[in-house]
Amino acid sequence: MNFWKRITMALCASVMAWTVSACTGHSDEKPDGSGDGDLYRTTDEIRADGTVRIGVFTDKNPFGYVDNNGEYQGYDVYFAERIAKDLGVTLEFVPTEAANRVEYLETGKVDIILANFTVTEERARKVDFALPYMKVSLGVVSPDHAVITTAEQLRDKTLIVVKGTTAETYFTENYPDVKLQKYDEYNEAYSALQDGRGDAFSTDNTEVLAWAMKNPGFTVGMEALGSVDQIAPAVTKGNTSLLNWINEEIVSLGEEQFFHAAYEATLADVYGTAAAAESIVVEGGVME
Template identity: 30%
Template sequence: MVFKKTFLSVLTLLIIFVLSMTAFADSTLEKVQSEGVLVAGVKFDSPPFGFVDESGQVVGFDIDVAKYIADELGVELELKQVTSKTRIPMLQEGTVDLLVATMTHNKTREEAIDYSITYFFTGQKLLVKSNSNIKGTDDLAGKTIATVQGSTSEINIKNAQPAAEVLTFQEYPQAFMAVKQGRADAMTTDASILAGFAGQNPGFEIVGPNISDEPYGIGVCENDSDFRDAVNFSIMKMWESGDYELTYAKWFGPNTKYPLPLSGKVEVWP
């Protein structure tokens, strides 16, 4: 009888614990609003999406998008640095509330996290020195390609050109430096990210057709529909108000360091 009572007591406590954890997991929107802070995981190494400017401030397109969402929620914005390798674990661990971090929405990642609607459209390309003979993936056989570990670019380039050697790095500047120093023949990732390096470094150019299409989504925890809806509605409002196009022109307009034509519109629900 004592054993039965003990077992029932432990079982009851376990049920209460599971229910409390479930409630906590479903309360990101409430947590953000009650604490008055939205913690966004962003990149510090990906101009013009997220980078440290000359004054030491973290700025960029993704930072402006995150700030718009925070303003719509009526809270302050706190930024935390993530990389392609660390961003999903940091979201799952609760270190950040969402990821605005040049993250392609794909089926594999859908098994781990949920996504907002697409907020940016781009495609994977190659960055090479201007005097390079590389014009596309057909020219990469026997060449060395630099990219970032944990990115879709790493998988895509291996599939597109199995005869190339792929060097992976933790951050984009390290991958670019490998090309600059001659340790790699090309760098590959999304054209929107490559535009940042080409814009800041004369003598480099983006080449070739898209290796893949890369729709960016904002990462949120799984099964958190209230928070995901709030993020989606903020993105839609940013588009409908015209603020999205103004922000895009600020970072990718024809007179910027990173000119890149707007290639798609934000999904807007009726």
């Protein structure tokens, strides 16, 4: 039954789609505008078309967002603009969500995804990741008068974590003698830290850095702890020409310290100091 319903459904969908597109009159156009079977566009095809389509977030300040004047802004957007400039084409932003980034690439509706895309094994089976341009790990924030700078200092102290985060798993597995105080919500965890119910709070370093900037009296003593996640551009699986172009681009941008400039322009207001830049920015695709 289920099988037949699926078949019927697929049929209905394609018939409807075909009817409507036949009416609107652009039925034969492939997403890549070419006649070949692939859904993606090679670097040459993008150059010939004159427009590169890059998928970015529209509500993830400071990585990809739309400012009060309706302009795209952020660290990912800064890089996207440079890619378009170096390809010599105009840039078309495509608004994407965390839940549809893979689909956008698989259907060739965008050429590149630059949306704070963390490299994971599972995703790497579906899309091709280029070299990383950013990294995320854990950070630990504590009051100025008792700054925690090493994990050893946390021994027998109380560390605040949010349930279900990487921080919870990391400290449970690696530092069993740190007392964990667990909360459901971020704002509860931050209140607990402010009230002195714990000695420090740990979660993603970007998160604690941004919070410490807004809350004087607290310092991020450890900026990069635990396993490091890489953030990289992604292209459709098999689009080697574009993948190679992006990799070469990232390497050559490393020579001019482009991502440090991007950090200064987009992230410094939120995350602060140059030391923080070193725990977030990846230059030339090289992870230390």
